[in-house]
Amino acid sequence: MALSNTTSCVLLEKWCKGKCTFNLLWKLTNALGSTTYRSNNLELSCGFHQANNIKALCYSSRQHRGNHCCNLHSTSKCSSLKRQWKHSLSIALPVFVPSLSYYSIMPTKRKFSTSQKDEPDPSYLEIDPYKLVAEEMEGLANDIKMCLKTEEPLLKTMSHYYFDGKGKTFRPLVSLLMSKACNISSNIGDSVLEKQKTVAIVAEMIHTASLVHDDVIDASDTRRGQSSLNKMYGQRRSILVGDYILSQASIALARTGNPDVITILSSVLGDLVSGEFMQLGSKEDENERFSHYLKKTYKKTASLIANTCKAVAILGQCDEEMSELAYQYGKNLGIAFQLVDDLLDFISSDMVMGKPTAADLKLGLATAPVLFAAQEYPDLHAMIMRRFTEEGDVEQARYFVAKSDGVQQTKLLALQHSKEAIKNVQDFASSDAQRALIHLAKILLERKK
């Protein structure tokens, strides 16, 4: 579960282009189980069948009309097997490597440009995700404030501070859309159920509580273009107000009375904290760093979105398979969302974001653009290890990232996750909500803040 399918596809391709080490690929397939890559003219899959202890690599290519398959039998993951596998890969791959180029397969440049929209179904474009659930979203801030009712004036001011309607409220948006899509799929009407609305509220509250704590940990003075809580009221009360918001979210959640939903959403809290812990340390091994980063991204961002999607699916009486798809959608969407966030940290200006940019570097965090850039500029590895603490490290790293195609590759990875997300909701009953979910996964890549 550490890596998604799409990520591994990108890495697989990178290996083909000689941009990533074999060790990374090896670890990847072990972690993943199986990988399939499909494009116009080829299909490549490699897998590890635990039961038979067979590592297999299959690829087919339309150009070569036929399937090629290499099976490797082994009883242990010994180095000779590794060598064998590497050998067979190098035999198998050169056949189509020349035709394998991201840029020819995917019209990436157009995808990310704002001036022109790309060609696919115009029907998707008509659905504005925000408009579709505007009614539900409107009352959201007030509903949250109702949850945060307190007699203490200061506590009230502080806990309501971030629920001023200026936030992106991305998480409630996703969960409300998913609620509609699920309800239609399981034939229980197209309106959002009360309990699903509660989940949307709880998601935003958990997110805000974690923001408040993050700002203290990262010593951040601004948030959404205004002073952060810790700047205005001090660290101590900010932390306590975060806990307060969390406790009220738990109360709201408990009132849904659904033990499954409660368990799912409380697991998010564990993920958020362990994500924060993962952020503290970095991996010595260069190859592990990327999977560490993706795991952290899942825990810190995607887990909340994925699990709220799953929760509303369960409340919408979806079966296990559908709930899992909803979960996968949320997970892919969440990872894409964070990847875009990480690259905006490099290309956006302070003004647009409402928070200082290159903030991650300043905090010593190596995000996807840096990790990709490090493959072209190995000098970055040392900086990553010392968490950009030395004089000039941040500027140097920014320079390397700008020179490399790190940003571009991050975009691609985000695109892959967004495509995967779209695939996840493809089989939902066709509805405005479903189309909005698909559209959301697309416009996510174009956001500027």
Add this chain to the structure above:
Amino acid sequence: MYSLIYQLRMVSFESATKIVSFTRVYSKSLQTFPKCSSIKFQLNKLSSSSDKFQICKYTFFRDYRVTTNEDKKSVSKAVSDAEKIVGYPTSFLSLRCLLSDELSNIALHMRKLVGTRHPLLKTARGMVFDGKNNLQLRGLLVMLISKAAGPNPQAPYTEQEMISGVYPSQRSLAEITEVIHTASLIHKGVVNLADILPEDGPLSDMEFGNKMAVLSGDYLLSSACIGLAKLGNPLVIEQVASSIGDMMAAEFTPFTDAGGKSTVPESCNSFSDWLKQTHLSFGSLLARSCQSAMTLAGHSEDLGKMAFAFGENTTYAHQLSKDIAAITNQDENPNLRPTSAPVVLYREMASLEEINKMYTFWQEEKINYKKILSALVDSGAVDKCKQLCLQYRNKAISSLDCYTESDAKVALINMVTAVSDVR
């Protein structure tokens, strides 16, 4: 890590088997008790809640305590007795959390804080050592009241699942209660970086200490939430979560300033404000945990309400006794704050002039405890406080009337009596 937990479990099983033999010894030392309890029941029949009766009841329990416990050791004696009843030493309740990878990570980093005055150090020390104020009484009380309530045919578990008379879910709840309490202590120890003094330590270290405090507190809170969810009872989650909310709200009342120091607002004039503050900061957690223990076993709502009252009144009695100790025990004088119960009571009795005079003592370079104490004692505020303490103790004890006599109930009474000592 796992082997250690395993060992601890083994210890708990061993002590569970020892209980049988232990209770025999225990009841021998308490031979007088059956008599006493019958007296108490008769008294109960005679009168409901008149003051005279309260005093009468008080002497009864007080004598009882004196016969079973020796002076200073009374609390630890009551605790160790009670621990044997519920099966294992509860001081290790939150050990499972302490042994996690996340917190051991923090412990490694903690070295950086040595030499600074970051409150996290003190809290951490309290978690490892069994300090005077860190006996993890809450968890123990939750388990004892669970046992006192006994098995319930309507419970979602069978009686066979009980270990030493406590359902596994109630045991988890006791653990969660302790974890929440610890988490709140840690988070309350976050310092405002704008207010730190040079002698506290370098700014960077204090900032680092804050980071560690936030993360470890968050870790504990999230494991508490996951544990609560596992209990599978939404009502319990609601109760416990609202007690977390109460504890946080307590830090935003006019009684506490931004740095967490006690202050007395102009508006506060009555003892009921003190009660409210004590309820929010300590009472709520214990009261709702006790109530939740009843909910988990499927006991009636009335039993839950009584358990709530027990937890709440025990907290009041305990807090009053601590506030009194700050006056009667010289070593603990620094614990006397403008928000201590005797001072609040003094405000009710004294004239504005006298009150202002008292506050000037606090503002002096070296706080003049002698003058404060004499003013408090002379006004009768301390005596009033003692009286109130005993009243709350008795209220707590009488809320146990709904349970049949058992060694768990005896232990509960012992505990309450020990923690509300007013001499």
